[in-house]
Amino acid sequence: MADAPGPDPSPPAQGERPSADGLSDAQRSLRAQMLATEHWSLLASRSTTQSEVLTRIAIFLTLVSAGLVTLGVLGNVTRFQGWFGVAALGVLLLLVLLGFITQKRVLNASLDDLVCVIAMNRLRGAYLDLDPGLAPYLISSANDDEAGAHRTYYPFSARPGQIFASSGMVMTVVEAAVLGLFVGGVVVGVDGPTWLAVALGAIAAVANVVVWAVVGFRGYVAVFRLHAPLRTTEPDD
Incomplete structure (x- = not known):
């Protein structure tokens, strides 16, 4: 006697949700275990990345503090004359380079965290495909689109000040x-007036903030432009 036909083994197209219809209880259980394993893997990756980034930031802040203390000590020794200017610029240049590297790592980690949130939202959607009755127990979103990511980051209400904090x-x-x-x-150092030094320094500081904000926003937009969600958030969700 021929075996009964099972579910279509062909993979779904990109952006198309695979169906759980026709799966036996054993297949559903196995699929749930595999999804849970992937979920824990994403949680571990997210936790490790956040811990590493916080450590990198702490190291940078420690170096900035140590660098400024060093400049203070050198200033007392040299009375802010002679080779003090060269040493000060060298220390500040080193801190700027280390800050750039650290800032780039923080940006990459933020985008990686966003991707992990989207991936875990997709896994919650797979859980609901296996058992729709789980929906009332999920606070985080099961939709892997932009609105779903926002729901997972801010389950109850939006917090506009989150970025600034x-x-x-x-x-x-x-x-x-x-x-x-x-x-x-x-x-x-090139004998420019103090007012010009203050003005150019302030402009450079503001420009740095603006540039990183633009780069971060473009990275955020690129993630959702390249991602094809399986579940989209309804307007009343």
Whole structure:
């Protein structure tokens, strides 16, 4: 006797949700275990990345503090004359470069975190395909579109000030301040007037914040432009 036909083994097209219809209880159980394994893998990757980024930020802030203390000690020794200017610019340049590297890592980690949230939303959607009765117990979204990601980040209400209170913003402001000090120090080093040093330093600091904001926003937009969601959020969700 021929075996009964099972579900279509052909993979679904991109952006098309695979169906759980026709699966036996054993197949559903196996699929749930595999989804849970992937879910825990994403949670571990997200936790590891966040821990590493916070450590990188802490190291950078420690180096900035140590660098400024070093400049203070050198200033007392040299009475802010002679080779102090060269040493100060060298220390500030090093901090600017380290800040750029750290800021780039923070941006990449933020985008990676967004991708992990989207992936976990998609897995919740797969759980609901297996058992729609789970829906009332999920606070985070099961939709892997942009609105679903927002729902997972802000389950109950939007928090517009979240970005300004983030670790990335702290990193951006500190890096901007160090860059402003370096630019101002260069102007003073070439015998420029103090007002010009302050003005160019402030412009460099503000420009740094704006540039990183634009780069971060473009990265955010690119993630959703390249992603084809399986579940989309309804207007009343």
